[in-house]
Amino acid sequence: MTINIDAPIHAAGPRVHRTAASTPVEQALALGETVVLWDGDRARLGYAAQSASTAQTAFAIRYSSGFLQLALPSPVCDRLLIPVTPSLPSRPSIEGYRQCIGIDAAQGVTTGISAADRARTARVLADARTVSEDLVRPGHLVVTAVDPGYSGERAVPRLALQLAATGQGGLVFADLVSEQHPAAMADEQEATSFALAQRLPLYAGATSTGVPSDVPRWTRPTVFASTAGSTRPNGGHRTLTPSSRSLQKGRNSHV
Template sequence: MTISLDARPLDAALDALAHGQPIVLTTPGAAALVLPAAEASTIALAFVIRHSSGLVGVALPGDRCDALDLPPMRPSFRHDGERGWCVAVDAATGVTTGISAADRAETIRRLADRGARPGDLHRPGHVLPYAVHPRGILGRLALPEAAVGLCMLARLPAAAAFAELVSPEDPRRMATPGEAAAFASAHGVPVLDSAVAAVSGRCGEP
């Protein structure tokens, strides 16, 4: 099957990520705000937290999770080479309670730092690492893998902060793709529909 893509939404999303700005990323089953973890600022993360569930994850390659000693939340999360959610963390230094936007931004940047070591993180914490499929978007067509792939395309470290977007119409549920697109337009945020299709032909393994 050949998918015809308009490159403009992808280019706009990559430009935003390259400048540390959020994008709205939609897949058939989810809509999320995504930030490049390496460039996560307090202001950008506060925006993400305000309009999302508040549960912020950081998608990372599995080898980085291993290097940082981030075990899976439960052993049963491992299947077909996929690990998923890992034990939550806070930065070991430079934070207070760990829950504020400033503290979580510090933790997120620490997770993206290739020089970080296990001792640079406290467990448990307030930021949830997510180990993506070993083959990235080529192995699993899902939002975390797409987010990491987009950061790689933007020539940033393979680490993406993400939080699921809450419906602007009904805060008791998550946003639909249509609501996500309307939200992006209202806030001037690039939106990438069917992002997994957009990056699958241009992203390799993380």
Template sequence: MTAVLEPAGAAAAARCDGIAGALAALRAGRPVLVVDDAGREGEGDVVLPAALAEPSWVAWAVRHTSGLLRVPMEAARADELDLPPMVRHDTGHHGTAYTVSVDAATGVGTGISARDRARTARVLADPASVARDLTRPGHVLPLRARPGGVLERAGHTEAAVDLCRLAGLPPVGLIAELVTGPGDPGAGRTADRAEIDALAGRHDVPVLDVASLVRHRHRHGVRLRRSSRTTLPTDHGPFDVVGLLDEPTGAEHLALLSPHAATDRPTLAVHAECAAGEVFGGRTCRCRRELDDSLAAVARTGGAVVHLRAPAGGRVSGGCGGGDFAGAAGIAAAVAAELRLTAVRLRPGPLHPDDLRAGGIDAVPAAPPHDAPRRPR
């Protein structure tokens, strides 16, 4: 039975226990409640370290969640375990990268009990495990995390992997979404922040915002490396161009900085690489015009134009044809942080200020022109 999550009261402040408390809990095999940005999913997940999964805590997680247990891991590790994506073309709204479902090949009964699923989680987290140690299909759903972690995608999948790694454990988590119980008027709905904080208080479980983890990684880790610098004359004046190599993906992004002094909140424009419009001037594409408009605006007000380029062997999603901008948001936030642009006015385009705020950047919308590009849905 799913337990009732009691509200903490309208006046209660949102709880956040910090990275240190979360890592200590994970090292002890205890759960952490991880909350993502309200502009994304706005939900809380139970996060456990898969390597230390115990039946008692797995049962606790099932009791307070939807019961759908997922095991996030690095994509390279999923490949080693022969865990291909569940579908060839992912049409989900949040880019959650499910693989085929699995059970442990030995040491389980039907596979559905808390004991069985804890065993499967531990097998998935064991560096010595190989593909034949798993059977397919099963009762546990592995997930493939993005290489850049929460700096690339500020989701629970990446947060669980990053937290386990920071805790010194195998980078494999066990997660499930918190829901309300049968005694609640809205039984079965996603738990809100007050209910998550109340559950944490009753069970002495730490709460952590994904945004706090993003800020921690910006402060204590290196994602971007400056690879080049030059001056580029344009129709709108000269720009300092900084090349930034994205270590996880191999892509070299460009930041065009206006030499003009900016206010305390400079303008930031984000564009995804689009050869059809920017290079060849395709008539059905607005990318070239939008990039030129952004250069003009940044030249006037100060700030930067961030040009996101395709990963090595891939393509930045969300170019001319739109697409999934979850990865682009994390990259853009990392670039802004590297350039010390911590408070910006974001020009209209593929990203919303909420996308950058999830990455630790204080972003507000810039005044849009009448023909501002619309954000893809």
């Protein structure tokens, strides 16, 4: 079998036609969709751990640095004996979570590093029936322990706790790399353009100023607000003009 490593990789999950009355981002994640997150000062890809697929994970690896993390409530980490890595007390986390060691599933994986292996590890960690003996330490999917009392505005801990509360385990996430400057991370405008080109929901969150004002209105993808604030999305589905289709086609040719 021949594998074309240069072939385009697309995010898995149903593509839903969205209107101004679309479901909020938590429900999009619950449906198995990959979401673009603008989290404070970082652009990220995120999806629910319970439904993590090989295609989603390959997509996240392709467009990020390849460093995937899984945000779980800290009591789950304690139950599974996943320790937090040492940190300097003078630099407390303001993100609502602390990094733990990497984990692999004990069964059903090979090296642990492939998209298929990390997707399986995410699903195992999201399963309420999993016990510590079902895991290998250290591994290739880095767990982050979310403070269960977190009430801040960061997208990752908020969404992770909401997914856990609805039986979705937690949030797999990775930082989006800039396509214009591959040695840097994507900024908010690039996150918007990426969401448009890949037809993914964009979650701006409470820490964001929203979609950049200099982005033409017809290029704006669906932007969701968290149900923690409002159940109405910040923006709705917009029909692309011929010029915007040309722009989208050009962007897609580079991904």
